[in-house]
Amino acid sequence: MSEQDRDTHQHHPDYWKIYVALVILLAISVVGTFSGILWITFIMAFGVALVKATLVAENFMHLKWEKVIAKWVLGIALILMVLFFAGVSPDIMKDRGLQWVNNADLAATARGIPDEEEPEKGAPASAPDSTKAAAATQTAAAAPAAAPFSPETTFKTVCAACHGPEGEGNGPGAAALNPKPANFTDPAFWTDKTDSVLEKAIRQGGASVGKSSAMPAWGSILTEAQAKQMVAYLHTLKGK
Amino acid sequence: MAQASAATVHAHEHGSHEHKELHGVLKYLWSTDHKVIAMQYLFTGMFMAMVGGFLAYVFRMQLAFPGKSVPLFGYVSPGRYNALITAHGSIMIFWVAMPVLIAAFGNFLIPLMIGADDMVFPRLNRLSYQVFLLSVIVILSSLFVKGGGFGGAWTAYPPLSANAKYNLTPLGSSMWLMAVALEFVAFLLGGINFITTLMNARAPGMKAYDIPMLPWMVVLASIMFMLSVGPLIAGAIMLFFDQNLGTGFYDPARGGDPILWQHLFWFFGHPEVYVVLLPAVGIVLEVIATFARKKLFGYKTLLYTAAATAVLSFFVWAHHQFIAGIDPRMANIFTVTTLIISIPIAEMCFVIIATLYGGNIRLSTPMLWALAFMGEFLIGGVTGIFLGASGADIYLHETYFVLAHFHYTFFPIAIIGTFAGFTYWFPKMFGKMLNDTLGKIHFWGTIIPFNFIFIPLFILGLEGQQRRIYDFQNFPELQHLQPIRILATISLVVMLLFQFVFFFNVIRTWIKGPKAPKNPWHSNTLEWTVESPPPHGNWPPDQMPKVYRGPYEYNHPDREDDYWPQNIPPEREPTPSPAR
Amino acid sequence: MQTPIATTRSATGIPTGRLAIWWVVASEIVIFGGLLLSYVMHRIGHPEWAIAQAHTHTFVGAFNTFVLLTASFTAVKGHEAAEKGDGKKAAKFLYLTMGGACLFILVKSLEWTSEILEGYTIQANGFWAFYYTAAGLHALHVIAGAIVIFFVARDAAKGRNLQRVEYVGIYWHFVDIIWIFLFPLLYIAK
């Protein structure tokens, strides 16, 4: 026991008194929860927690008699946490700001508290995107279904990027991919493929049918019926 | 530290240092001597530098000659390209810059420069290297697992990094995260050791302003690292749970928020770049003071500007996220703080340049590296202002301008600063003198090609070429820039080839280099008062050094030699030495 | 392994061991601070988590807080004994503290199993993800503290390294303070 420690530490407050005070404070914070009024519960809970924390830090950790350098070390860490909270909370805590709306938060909140708002009308609208919050855009979310769905234009605009305009699997995106996208003109492709497997591949992505997961899930753009029409269109490409 | 008790506690130095000497290979693997641990970090860091350099060679070849098979590697698919750039970024920062600059030089020099026989916690020091070695194994093996290495860039933004469905590297991403977390643990353990050693274990008589610059800077860096890495460790735990337990911390559809990770990452990210900058500045200051034979221009100014940079670095993090979806009003605050932090850094550069005034500059290899650090780092610092100004960052964000900017700061730090320190302390570390002409060939062979890599990349950045694209043939507006990319790649290959001059010089010196004297550069600091290489325990227990003056008393009027080592007692009544 | 001369020096007047523990506590503040503040921000952003939070058992949390407070009390009594040089008594108090830690972990595991069986797993909802992560990280620190206390107590019983009783006490009180803040955040702020 090097003697440096002995001379710096003569101060031992009456630990019993502090311990009893802590237990009483704990009881107060628990009782506070029955007050029913939210802000009283908060004041009780966090105020008491702060008092208890200072009691433990001052007396049990002997911060009261510690050199000031140690207080600076802990103080800087706490100040940095306040700074972190100040810089981050405008983006995370709030669900809207200048020029941006956090639809996901709004949707989660809307879904989460059904009793406050009237429950969402009927089946979730076939909005092209599940993250489209009902609250954000009141207009009937126009799915591509509104305009007559033509599998050919959808193939040309969406699928051609990787499968190529004629479906040979040589689109500009194909150069990037390994394994290569499916080649619908090759009869060998069709030998072991059923329509339902193709629909699943289209709507839930390649990985869902054991194929390359580079094929994204287009289910958010194409409904069941549309996927069937797409598969029908793919048949017309066979042997071209 | 600032108000260290004036009369350092002269606890009589009990606690001797004899213990059974390890022998054979065990001496190098299981030793707790701070010098052996420093060598372990140094060689691991240099090996990882070679790995990082090779990765850079591979993807730069792919950029210059897209689609062709790269010699010594093979065909670079987009997935592999992403893994290469992620590994290059992560390895160069976490496994080259930090271990070599903080752990290797810090471990070797802090005890020697403050007159201590070892770090205060030798076994904790050994444990920190072992955890670091484990992180090296995990990151290297993560490149060879099924699905390939993690491909989400060293910033690992979720949801790309949080969901295997998006990044297609289920094993690679978790192993990358585990390796980074282990590296954080290693540097937390090491950091506590460095900070406590400097605060408590100083030689008797060494007051706060007698400590040389390098220990100050390495410890300041360790404090910044320790206080900034906390939130990211919490973020890493959350990301690890997202990757493996299917929680939704960063998945917006399930109540999470991807912007939270960006804030957690960059709250650590920006202090991190100053964590690697300060030790490099410390090395450069030691070398410049010694070879300019001149007292540092305003020791306290340097210390206060370094402290100011350290504090301000916690206020600027969101300048990495101006257009990342944060609230535009926050961007104004962070623009102001970012430009404010450029002031202490600018003053630090002015003070370093002013140190050369009135000097007697000898241009040997370490001095060339230190001066090159200053010359190149000015370009890096200056181009940072373009990116700190939020309006200009709208166009320049995620372009090659950013890439060239941070290579003009990281390269001087991790490569030029390291070579300055390595060539300067090589005689002390290995007991032999490096060949100076080979050193100069290696110097010019690295500096000139370096500028020919990254000045062209500035031009590419201004043309609007954005980062992390494996093949620019898909972008009609960028196809005509191919010749610039080929020039950058060729300069990189030339620079990498010149590194063999360095390896040849080091190995030849190991085998039959001339024996190094105790103080080859006639420097003042305490590490030059022991033999080279220093024995275990540095000084005999009864001859621990005492300090009588500051570390930079060169060309002092009261002395005929142009240097005055710290531990030489003043012959007669010490004239009131002028203000430090 | 003899302690190096460096460890015995104390330029700041604080013994090296205690100075290191203050730095450990500082780094833990920023780690737990990052996690708890992220939770607070999300909790304010998602008022609907109150429904999930209603399923937490406030009384179990309160009892656990009481257990940790008692453990903290015995730890500081242990330090008082060690200060007087009485290794045996210090070891006895430290073993009591370890008992408190084990009780805390036992109560926590029972609480978690009941919640998980009710279906509130870590994947269930944003609140439960933060609940298990924060309380889990804290529980890990309690377990680590208990292990370290065991070794320090064994040494103290033989009268060796008595100053470590204080250092492990400081770490333990910090773990208690984290729980003092975790308890209202997870249990009371419904």
Next chain:
Amino acid sequence: MLHGLIPEASSFAGNIDWLIFLVLVLVGFWFIVAEGVFFWLIFRFRSRPGHKGQYLTGHEKHVERWIKIPHALVLICDVIIIIGAVHVWYIVKMHLPPADYTVRVTGQQWDWVFQQPGADGKLDTKDDIYTTDSLHVEVNKTYHFLLESRDVIHDFSVPVFRLKQDAVPGRTITGWFRPTETGTFDIQCAKLCGIGHGVMVGSMVVETPAQHAAWVAKNTPTSAQ
């Protein structure tokens, strides 16, 4: 300043280029001064026989002046740059001029999906046109874009417009642009978003009002006629 390197094709491109030029001038001056003094000092005080170093603590008035003055001037330059930056940032990101048209841009793994208002000029109506590779806009018209992402973070970037904004999943971010040059320009994804990040190429086709009307007529989905 960037004009030589990349054309300006949108209304606020000029502001951003002006700011980059302002920073270049201020920062370039300090860079040249610092490098100049640096190399001059190395040459002037190189080691020569008989030449001896001086002992300066850095607090001597005549030497300290050389640091205090540049220090203050750098502070002034920084203030100027801050004012310029905040001004341009307000124009581009904080202030939304009234929109002639609104388009919805959705990033998903490895392609952009554009939802443009049809002939009626209103979004989310029957005659909306969905395209995935090109966004057809009318020159000298102010467009608001609602930027969203379906999976990971993407970045809607049109270099010639100096337009760049991250698309964050779960958020709808509104921005604006006003094309001033006709032609076909690159749309890039400027945030790493996985394997196909390199193929997420789109084209911004800026047309004259007549061409645009013709394009809309040709591409309006048949049912909406």
